[in-house]
Amino acid sequence: MKCLKTVSIFLMLFLMVGCARHSYFPMAEPLQASFENQVQIAHLSKLLQRDDLSDDLRSKMLSERGQSFDRVGLRDLARLDYNQSLLLNPVQSSLYNLLGVYYTQIAEFDAAYDAFNSALELEPDNTDAERNRAIALYYGDRFQLALESIQTYYSRDTSDPLRQLWLYLIEYEVNPEKARSDLESAYLKKDGRWAWTLVGITLGEIPQNDGLILIQAGVEDNVHLAQRLTETYFYLGKRYQIQGNMARAVACFKLALSFNVYDYIENRYAYLELIKVYEGSMEQL
Template sequence: MLLRKLLITSGIVVLLSACATTPDHPARDVTDRNEVEVRDSAAQLYLVEPLPADQNLEFELLQLTELLYKAELDDEQRAQLLHRRAMTFDYLGLPTLALVDINQALELKPGMAEAYHSLGIYYAQAGEYQGAFEAFDSVIELQPDHEFVYLNRGLAAYYNGQYELALGDFADYYFQEPSDPFRVIWHYFAAYQLNPGRAYEQLTEQWEFADGNAWGQMILRFLVGEIDDETLVMAAFENASDQRELAYKLCEAYFYLGKVAAQQGLYYQAMNYFKLSLSTNVFPYLEHRYARTELNRVRDQLRVQ
C-alpha cells in the first residue's frame, strides 16, 4: 500500500479512489490497464507534504567538504570524515555520492566496521546481494555486537529470496530486544514466506509484549487485524507533532500497508501504497529504501499473471 508525485499543500487530505477487479486475461503490462482494483471498502490514501531537504544537513555537508579539502588529516581522521559525509549525502537522498565516500573511507581504513555496514546497505538496496553479504559478514567479523547488522543482513537475504537465512538473522535481531515492535514485524514477514499460518500465530503471541515503541505497536495492531488501514493512517496524523514526524510515520505506515496488500493479492493498491511511502522523501528509513524494491516485486507479480 504506498507512493506518487502529487502537488499538495501541508495538511490537506486527499481521497483517492483506485481499487479493482482484474479480468480473467493473461498477463499484461501494468502501465497499460483500464481495470480498477475493487475492495469491500475503497482505500483512503491520505497524503503528506514530502520532506524538503534539511538545510542543517546541507550546511554540514559544506563544512565536512571544507575540512576534507583544507584540514591536515591523518588517514584515520579522513576516513571518519568521509564516512560522516557519506551519511549526510545519504540523508539528503544522494546515494551515489555516499557510496563514493564509503569506498574512499574503506581504502583509508580497511577495518572500519561502520563503513562496511553502510556499504552492505547500499549493495542490498541496489540488488547486489552477494556484495551485501560480504560487507555484512565483514561487519560481524570486525564488530560482532553491531546493533543493526543482523537486521540489514536479514533484509538482504529476504529480498534475495533466502527466507530461512533471513528468518535466522531476524530472530537474532528480535532476541536482542523483544520489546521493539519493528523486530517483531520483520521476523513475521520472513516467517510468512515459509509458513503463513504459523507466522501469524507467532505474531499474535508476540505483538502485545512488543510495546517499546507506541507507533510500532500501532503497526502491529494493524498486522494482527485489530485496526484497519484507515485507522492506522489517521493515527499517524493524530499523533504527529509536526510535518516532519508525520512524514516519518506515513513512510512506515504506507510501506507496511503495501506489504499486507501485496500479501492479499491487491497489487494495484499495494503499488499505490509503496509509491506513497517513496513520496515522503524519508531517505534514511529502511521502508523508504526498500519501497522501490517492493514496487518492482509487485510489478513482476502482475506480469506473470
C-alpha cells in the first residue's frame, strides 16, 4: 500500500511539473473531514440503532447520515443510506438526484438515467437533477439527448457562466463551430461573476496565467479557495482535453480531485474523466 501511494504521489508530481513548466498553477490545502460531520455521523449512527423510530424519522436520519458520508467522501456508505432511506420513503427527489450522480461517477449510466428521471418525476423543477441528467447523457455518449437536456437547464438562467460552460462542452460534441460561437456570444454579455474568467480562458480571450491570478481575487480562506480551484481545474482539464493535450488534462483532473471538495460535481466528474482516460489507454494496448 505504501509503495502504491508513493508511486501515485510521484506520478502526480511529475504530471504537475510537466503541466506547470510554462504555466502558473495555484494550490490550496486539501480539505479535511470537518469535526461537525464526524460528530453528526456518530450521533446519527447511535440513534439509528433504536427500535422505536418511526419509518419517517428513520428515513430522514438515513438521508442526513448519507449526506454526511457524502461530504467526507464515503460515497459507497452514502449510497447504502440513500437506498435504505428511499425504501422507507420513496418520495425524495433530492436523494434520487444524489444516487444518479453516484451512478454517473462509476459509469453505470442506465441506473443514473433511471435515478434522474425519478427525481424529475417527483420534482420537475429540480434543476440539479436536470443538469446532472444532461451530464450523465453526455458521459454516456448520448450527445443529442444531452444537448436537449442541457439547453432546458441553461434556459433557466442564461447569465450563469458555469451553465454556459456545460452547454458549450456538450454542444461541442454535436456542433463544435456553433458551440464556440454561442460561447463567444455569451461572453460578450458577461457580468462580474468570477467564473466568467473560466469562460475567457476557455475561449483564449484571457491568458491562462492571468486568468488563474484573477480567479483567486476576493478569496477569503482556504475552504473557499479549494472550492474555487476544484471548479477551475476541472474546466481547465476539459479545455486541454478538447485541445488534445491529454497529459495536461489528466494533471488538471487530478488537481481537481486533490482538494477533497467531495460535494462539488467537478470533483465527482473529474474522477469519471480519469476513469475514461484509463479505459481509453487500456483499449490501445
